[in-house]
Amino acid sequence: MIFAEDVHVHFRTRFLRRKVRALNGLTLEVRDGDFFALVGQNGAGKSTAMYCFLGLLRPTSGKVEIMGQVPELGCGLYKDIAYLPEEPHYHLYLTVEEATRYYSSLSGKRVSDKAINESLERLGLAQFKTLPLAKCSKGMKQKVGIAQCLIHEPKVLFLDEPTRGLDPLIVREFRETLREIHQRGATIVMNSHVLSEIEMLANRVAIIEGGKVVVQDDLQNLLTLNQELYRVIFDGNGNGAVPEYLTAVERTGHLVRAFLPKARLSEFMEVVRTSGLLLHECSLKKTSLEESFFNIIKGEAMITENANGRSGISSGVGVS
């Protein structure tokens, strides 16, 4: 569906002509029907990667394809593609209604007034439809972007920080809408810093760091990454001694909560059996995407540190 191979984007800063590597060999693949999330620090290259997918940025080298075609400005591919930009790069002189109508009419499909009004109503923009975008808040502009994105039921959606600046009610409704669209078979590529949101929506995740993909995998695999610990809860029978390999031990009356290293599982089971401990729970410790993300980024930083002999995570500079 979407394919990028060894994409490099280099440019030079305006005055000092310093070379900046915004993308540094990015390779990733989004499959048909994926809800794909791009995760990374600021300046990691997420938005730049999205611009390359959309043909808005010409890669210095490498190959990008969407649905088997190289994306070009305004080509026929975009009949089935919708894009919600990160920054409000809208036509600020248009009113909310005019902008929605304009962007919809550019999609090459006829949109009725009713559909536009319904869309504005749904996003709570009906009362502001005569307000110029220049006077709208960031959240309102974002809603206009969402309205123009969803009005045609696209097959592929590119969302760059879609919920930034939105109120919680709209965020929730937007998430539901995205789920619906995804269930109908649309492919969604989303950039977001809200990892909990990605955890709720995405099925595949790519972590970008320093302009390249560090990890690209199913979300479930990332969530079970580094699952080296079991969470155990058992009745200690008032016995104060617990095996020394248990960590983060908490006691509440007779109950003991602790973490057990995966390697010591059979040893601990033997202790339970021989000591007659009553085991209430023994489950793999759940890892959030946030934890996985930090672990991966930390790992990358250590690799970079070892390779370069200096500390810190190398980060690129994004293109706005």
Next chain:
Amino acid sequence: MAELLKANILADVTFYRRSRLLLAFTLVFLLITALQSLPPLFMNSGVQNFNSLQQIVSTLNFFILILSAGMGLLIISSHLRNRSLKMVFTKPCRPEIWLLSAFLSAGAMSLFLNIVVLGTGVLLSALWHLPVRVGLIFISAEAFVASLGLIAYLILLAMVMHPAVAAIVAIIFNADLFYQFDLWTKAAVRSGNSSLALRMVERLFHSLYILLPIVYPFDKQTQNIHSSLRVLGSEWKYLIFSFGYALALSAFCYCVSLFALKTRNHI
């Protein structure tokens, strides 16, 4: 394609209508024109009224020329600088269509404004009991044709450089300036200074004069029309020639601007 053109032209016209810069510019010029038309109100001389009419029409035509150039410059620079083209080119709307609509919308605005000026000329003629001269139509048509070429040139400049630099290039480094330089260097060469450097500079100025667009390519031939507001049958051909020149210039500027837009690294 027609739908896309229509949508873009409507959006562009809204941009012109709501641009504060263009509005301020219009108000200043209208004020100047209004001040110019005040004195004839207190005079009863036909000659004075005719001179005032001629001056007002000439001022308004000049104003529309500048305004049209401003529209061409602003429509491109504002969209490029605001990066709002991201929203256009991620829809099935090719740069060819968007650019064509920018040309057409600025041209349509110029046509509308020139018709308003023509109407003003006719109205003033009627008010001051002057015969309505065909020259008014010729001058308005010629100004419209000139504005087409200027719009195209400014669109091209705005596409390849910063709008402030583009404005400076259009105002200062134009064909008139290099014509003057060309004359001076030619005079210097003829007066005996035939150094290689001077001859090269003379060639350079001459080439620039030839290459840079001319707003009124037949202004010497149509000078009488501007002063008398009368048109001889044989003089209409200059309007057709000017139109041909403006079309060729517009086509050239369109192609180069399109190339510049499509090869931009980042929209």
